[in-house]
Amino acid sequence: MNILYVMRYWPVYGGGETITVTLANEFVKRGHSVYVVYTYDKSCNPMPYSISPAINSQKMHTIEKYCASDVEKLQSYVVDNGIDVIINQWGSTKLCRLAIRQTKCKLITCWHLDVLPKVRAPHDIKEKIVNAIFRKRVYARYVHWRQMRDHNLNYKLSDKYVFLSHSFLREYVSLTHLKPDKEKLGAIPNPLTYTYDYDFNDYGKKKKQVLFVGRIFEYHKRLSYILRIWKQIEIDGRYSDWKLVIVGDGPDMHQTKQFSTELGLEQISFEGFRDPRQYYLESALFMMTSAFEGFGMTLVEAQQYGTVPIAMDSYKSLHDILQDKVNGIVVPDNDIDCFVKELKQLMDDKEKRKQLAMKGSETCRRFSVDSIATQWESFFNTLIDGK
Known part of the structure; x- marks a missing residue:
């Protein structure tokens, strides 16, 4: 199977990148072909983990504020490499969906945080205006409304929308105005990133x-x-x-x-x-x-x-x-x-x-990588083969 991860940063930034490398390495061991596209280079010396040389990575625009040429580049990459499934970790769900039009590629979008993360102080001009006019309580409602809008968009545009816990999945179902198809929702925790048994x-x-x-x-x-x-x-x-x-x-x-x-x-x-x-x-x-x-x-x-x-x-x-x-x-x-x-x-x-x-x-x-990778393969098989 040909798997494409869509990232914002690569290969180092935070936990999301660490988990992606861990699973990508495991999928390569299991005979899958793994590809990564990303927007920003981010590395360090020494590297905190090794990356299989079989993983193919390509820098291109993967986030919001994309243009038609960005869609074309990603679509060409999907077609040229025969990608079966995209795992959208940190990219634009809209961009991914547009790129796989007229292909058989499936789209899995992942959400890596609480359904409604705690509200922080406003940091862009739109948030500051809303906060100044309506104060804290209404500002919090605005932030939560915007977050649910993004969740619902991810759900609608993806073939599978995946959370890190069933508790998050249940929370999303309880909060959305949609009546989601539970077959389109899933929950898989992160795997252990190290192979070690403490003595x-x-x-x-x-x-x-x-x-x-x-x-x-x-x-x-x-x-x-x-x-x-x-x-x-x-x-x-x-x-x-x-x-x-x-x-x-x-x-x-x-x-x-x-x-x-x-x-x-x-x-x-x-x-x-x-x-x-x-x-x-x-x-x-x-x-x-x-x-x-x-x-x-x-x-x-x-x-x-x-x-x-x-x-x-x-x-x-x-x-x-x-x-x-x-x-x-x-x-x-x-x-x-x-x-x-x-x-x-x-x-x-x-x-x-x-x-x-x-x-x-x-x-x-x-949470062993073997157990978590097997859960991911089950998702792949269900989406692609209907098994």
Whole structure:
């Protein structure tokens, strides 16, 4: 089968690119031909993962504000390479649909976040005007209306519209004014990006270290919450042998470091963009305070390496990964005091940490790339062969 991924960035940017590479590599191993088209080059040195040389990539316009020549280029690429199915990860659904007219190619569009992500401050001129005139409540309704408009367009133009969790799928069905054909909807979680089984004979080598891995972007990841939580840990005085490690980079790195300085944090390290695997291996605990997520891959990566995640209950698919006090800890969204309490309890109890870590190592295996790729192949076969 010939599979085409439509991306915004390639080959490195965030979780979406990592997941795409993971699945693309697996599909190549299974005998499929995989192609990628993208708009923006984005790479780093060293690369955080390897990409099969059998994957063909081509830079072209894949996003909104396209023109007729962009449609023609994508259509020619689809026809010339005999593409059977497009997986639209971050491109324009309209552009993809126009490009496959008069072909047998099928279109799968993916949604990678909450159905209705939390409303942030207005950032373009239209949003600022609406917010200035109608204020916060009406502005929020406007943002949600626009989001549902985009969802409905994706649904109408795609042969399959795929969410990361059945909880998101059900939410979309409950919110849309359409009466969607449930055969056109689907849900597949992200796969584990690493092939690794943690050896719990080495658990004694874990450091007294709490880890964050992710993009340094306050609106999304709420690093300020993590720093405020850690301030309470340092104030306590009993945890002077523990350290907070921040792995990642992003547009808000400067202000995050500045806030750390203002808080007077001492037991903290900013590592920048790094391969996180060694940090997972060394760390006992992992923190997530995101305002929203689509899936939260760093949670299952932490579990895979025997690291216990503690996360705020800010998005529905969190519960696909974590069962509170079974394979991790879930605290109410925005409740910093509760987070501090749960964090201290685990820092004090090594046996409890190990118990949760062992269960997490077991439960995360259901997200293996083999399992997730098989689910994708089932979608392909249903769309193309009607099986």
